[in-house]
Amino acid sequence: MASSMNKRRERLFKVIVTGDVATGKSSIIKRYVHDVFSTHYKATIGVDFSLKALQWDDDMVVRLQLWDIAGQERFGNMTRVFYKEAVGGVVVYDMSRNQTLDSVRRWKKDIDEKVLMNDGRPIPCILIGNKSDLPASVSRPAAEMDALCQELGFVGWFETSAKNNSNIDTAMQTLVSRILERHADAAQGGVKSGNVVSLGSSGQSGQQGGAQNKQSQKKSGCC
Numbered sequence: 185m186a187s188s189m190n191k192r193r194e195r196l197f198k199v200i201v202t203g204d205v206a207t208g209k210s211s212i213i214k215r216y217v218h219d220v221f222s223t224h225y226k227a228t229i230g231v232d233f234s235l236k237a238l239q240w241d242d243d244m245v246v247r248l249q250l251w252d253i254a255g256q257e258r259f260g261n262m263t264r265v266f267y268k269e270a271v272g273g274v275v276v277y278d279m280s281r282n283q284t285l286d287s288v289r290r291w292k293k294d295i296d297e298k299v300l301m302n303d304g305r306p307i308p309c310i311l312i313g314n315k316s317d318l319p320a321s322v323s324r325p326a327a328e329m330d331a332l333c334q335e336l337g338f339v340g341w342f343e344t345s346a347k348n349n350s351n352i353d354t355a356m357q358t359l360v361s362r363i364l365e366r367h368a369d370a371a372q373g374g375v376k377s378g379n380v381v382s383l384g385s386s387g388q389s390g391q392q393g394g395a396q397n398k399q400s401q402k403k404s405g406c407c
């Protein structure tokens with residue numbers, strides 16, 4: 185598929201995926217990249233990354249290098265190399281386990297402390313509540329999630345299911361849009377492949393309102 189892509193312009197973005205153990209980080213990545221899901225729990229130790237190619241528009245291909253912390257979250261102390269040159273982040277909690285939402289604050293703070301855009305601003309991050317398919321999962325009121333996003337500086341929140349393939353594409357699409365906005369200058373500059381793009385930007389803040397997804401139920405939102 186990638187070979188048939190029209191790629192007059194190409195972007196490669198490193199995106200990091202963090203959150204507590206067993207919230208579904210690896211499952212979200214696997215679903216997004218390979219469209220598979222397994223209930224078999226395999227906690228690997230190390231850092232893993234997967235590549236996802238998106239035909240973003242008529243002439244631009246966006247390649248996402250998705251970094252999975254792959255078990256290191258158990259130790260709470262992530263290596264710098266994990267954060268290095270990331271231009272976007274995903275923090276995942278498990279909608280069926282409250283305490284994983286409490287940890288979101290710490291994961292976001294960690295990202296903001298360890299990686300910044302060249303202009304000194306935090307990298308755009310989205311908040312994902314995963315396992316929406318489970319009966320035990322709890323949907324927080326949208327107002328509460330919006331307020332949390334605002335407070336912690338997430339560009340949006342989404343309820344997903346890696347099992348049912350629900351809302352993951354939408355969530356990632358939003359993140360990529362925000363990354364591209366922040367790198368608007370670079371995006372006009374022609375082909376830049378083989379490199380993780382980590383450029384400063386004179387683009388606008390990604391915090392404007394009104395981008396909320398008001399489909400059937402409110403399963404996501406943006407601050």
Ligand SMILES: Nc1nc2c(ncn2[C@@H]2O[C@H](COP(=O)(O)OP(=O)(O)O)[C@@H](O)[C@H]2O)c(=O)[nH]1
Pocket residue numbers: 204205206207208209210211212222223224225226227314315316317318344345346347348
């Ligand atoms: N029901 C359900 N289970 C999930 C979902 N995502 C992940 N899981 C399960 O949760 C467990 C942990 O998933 P994993 O992706 O390894 O979590 P990680 O430690 O955050 O990478 C596995 O048993 C998965 O099958 C989901 O959306 N729905």
Ligand SMILES: [Mg+2]
Pocket residue numbers: 209210211226227228252253254255
């Ligand atoms: Mg994992």
